[in-house]
Amino acid sequence: MNTALSWIKAYVPELSCTDQEYCDAMTLSGTKVEGYERLDKNLEKIVVGQIDKIEKHPDADKLIVCQVNIGTESVQIVTGAPNVKEGDKVPVVLDGGKVAGGHDGGPMPEDGIVIKAGKLRGVPSNGMMCSIEELGSSRDMYPEAPEYGIYIFPEDTKVGADAIEVLGLRDTVFEYEITSNRVDCYSVVGVAREAAATFGKEFKAPDVTVKGNGEDVNDYIKVRVDDPDLCTRYCARVIKNIKIAPSPKWMQRRLAASGIRPINNLVDITNYVMEEYGQPMHAFDLDTVAGRQIIVRRAKDGDEFQTLDGQMRKMDSDVLMICDAEKEIGIAGIMGGENSKITDDVKTVLFEAAVFNGPNIRKSAKRIGLRTDASGKFEKGLDERNAETAINRACQLIEELGCGEVVGGMVDVKEPLKPLVELPFEPEKYNALLGTGIPAEDMLRIFEKIELEYHKDTNTITIPSFRQDLLGRADLAEEVARFYGYDKIPTTLPSGEATTGKLSYKLRIEQKARDIAEYCGFSQGMCYSFESPKVFDKLLIPADDVLRKTVTISNPLGEDFSVMRTISLNGMLTSLATNYNRRNKDVKLYELGNIYLPKSVPVTELPDERMQFTLGFYGEGDFFTMKGVIEEFFDCIGMRKAPEYDPDSKKSFLHPGRQANIVYEGTVVGYLGEVHPEVCDNYDLGTRAYVAVLDMPSIEGFTTFDRKYVGIARFPAVKRDISMVVPKEILVGQIEAMIRQRSGKILESLELFDVYEGDQIKDGFKSVAYSVTFRAGDRTLEENDITAVMKKILNGLSGMGIELRQ
């Protein structure tokens, strides 16, 4: 909300502070000032001058030479402006003065433009006459200003006066961020009340009185509300003998500062009251209201209605309409109808100030696709008592501005007004919540300033109807705190029972995952949780795969963000491709993030959120580099048994011959592999890439941070190398499993030191060599121990069709 400070001061006349002081104090008492703008910024040495004489420039067709009386002297000014004539009173910036912008109304320079005396085509010019744009404003604010040319003051303007003052630009516009609970502060009166309380000054609300003409409004109009659940109060008054004219300058300035374009007295008064009291008003041409009757009722499904902007709009039975005896004439709280709109020929006007159901207006505005200033106010839920004040204020202004004749009386159709809220006064409870020792009488002084009434006999506080946000003890404690000053409340630390600070076990494992990934050279990335359903095609995931069953967002930002991911690879591959295409070398990334597996489709319960530890890289390294990271990680989180790798992992997105499930104690806990070249192509990734995904919930049960020291071996080890020729289809994993199983406890380690396929090896076979180390914890191994175990191993090998290499 934007409001000129002068308007606030109209209701807090004693208010005296700098703009910055006002900004800081209001923000600290809860009316946040987003920013402010001085309207006289960069406007210096500008006075009202009168053009005494105009002559042609001797050397330029488009220039004229003016003698301008500025009260104390006459100055010569050369101008190219087309609209001035002798006798005109104009704003004149004198030598050394400043204007805010250029005459074209383009962006204004930060420090304004300095005007200096000089010569124009050889003729001295000692200042400049200004257009409204040069004064930092626009024709929206000053509709009387000419489209091109110098601003002309009214004839009765005093020559030599401060032109900025005359224009009403000695003012500052403040922009407030009003919180949604303070409906009352979406109005000048509401903010002024806060300002008065903040600065401890008197608040003087407008004194609203309407004379009326002695006639009875009921002779002019009848009102019936058929849907009181959506309209709790409907106030109507009638104005006759309307005289449309421009509204006075002071009203135009205030509206313009609030960002509302002045139009004419009638429209400006309704807008003015909406700003001043926060109550939207509507004006109907009473002569277009059939049967002189207003009926407030729901629309029918499928009705069409033309709003006053000329658009046809579709209604439904949840939209509230304002109707006359025959037809619909307005959408309640949103916009009036083309068929009842005010024209310049209007004679009699019906003013409406109503209270409509906030949520209904919000939803209707959304469905119809038409959000207006009025609907924005109504949707917050307005104060029923305020409607009456507002309509009377509008009528008062009608009378004061001579805009028409107000018919006596007000039609008032309403549900019983909600009783005012009464709350107990509990000073010690407020202090207990705030951690303060504020005396009760100080609290009452604060309450008085914001019109909360204390009753000594019942020890209660009556909450005024405009403070719909004050419902309980905590709310009153906040009022005390706001005006006592948040900054004066002490700072302490919670006392009471000590608690242990810690990470959950799951988070500790994730922390280890990050540590290990980084030790191994992987940097952490972050990816979105939602992605496109096309991802499954890019990853070659079969049409009937369960991964395609997703949690789907009903109102996504677009298809690309529409499904919650069921696999973490898309983000990783996209990130790798981004790096690849930016020519970054040897990129290693990891990510810790959830996938979301629906328990049923359509989704009726919360999905299974599973943390995935995803690693990916291209450049230096291969499949076994990735395998190394996995095993380092397992080792670090207490998974000390050797994991198994099952090549039959059937991942469509991985190279069919270079992929494996990671199996730990019989459970598949993840997979790794080289990305399928076709998938690489789909991601525009022109190199081999390797990925691994660990399903953290599957791992957690195997992890431990417990460690036990095992004595360092004191007895000597015996080492044997075994070199063999192995049928190609046998995996070294199978050989290792056999050796481990047959060696028993004395096997210390098993190290593969050579795998070879090629010239010296017959077709269909590979050469494999192991170095096997035996050691006993309690004795030195004898030759016959070794012979026995080696015999078992060799038997096992020949059982697998493996020959020893000669």
Place this chain on the structure above:
Amino acid sequence: MKEKLEQIKAEALGKISAAASLDDLNEVRITQLGKKGALTGILKSMKDVAPEERPKIGQLVNEARADIEAALEKAKTEMERKVREAKLKKEVIDVTLPAKKNNVGHRHPNTIALEEVERIFVGMGYEVVEGPEVERDYYNFEALNIPADHPAKDEQDTFYVNGDILLRTQTSSTQVHEMEKGKLPIRMIAPGRVFRSDEVDATHSPSFHQIEGLVIDKNITFADLKGTLAEFAKELFGEKTKVKFRPHHFPFTEPSAEVDVTCFKCGGSGCRFCKGSGWIEILGCGMVHPHVLEMSGIDPEEYTGFAFGVGLERIALLKYEIDDMRLLYENDIRFLKQF
């Protein structure tokens, strides 16, 4: 005999001082002191010496041997020192040649900021917990005092799966889960991912992170909230950081506040970074609304509490001067390596 001894000794010492290598010295040892050496020769000819002269001669021989051995030892030590020096001289390297790095990976700036925050609160006795990202309407809104018709529930901001299930818009939902567990007192922080329907640009992302804090106990006050967050700000942004509490409104806290900290770039004097104000807004907080406590089964007459919510990206962007939020989700290694 005596003269001969002197002669042997002189010859040996001469050879020692002339020796150019350890081998030369060894040669002296063998030729002078060895089994077939000159001194040994003297001893062998002792039988020709008169018996009464023998002890004297023997003593002279031993003295000569000791002198030679001492000279040998000294020369050897000196020689070894020279050899080592020569070797060290030969081994000089250019220390400005490039380092051989292990190429350790880097943590995401979000995570670094998160771990900072976690460290501070864990130190103050807070437990770090998590809640679901896909959440029920009740936990994200209703239980936080945001009823069905509340504008904050507007579909413009919230991603819905269906009428009842949505992507959480705030980590505050985790508050409710913790309170429902019924274990008091509570001191927790809950970091996590949240979602809002904002188009991607330099300052917005449809997915970002928050850290929620909640303390519930007997006699918790607004002053405790102020003290806790002042402590937090000092830990995170430096000892000189000041905090400012401004009244604000959140449906689930009352009284509520927004918190500004003195700009950590200019220290509060005003700069481009804080848009000249000297202050930077970092979080929202307040005393848990009694109605929220009640809905989760906690008696507001007996217990009070405070809650706060911090935007993680906001902290990371501020702390590391990152000017475009999109960088956080692009995962360009040249960006990540800077943290």
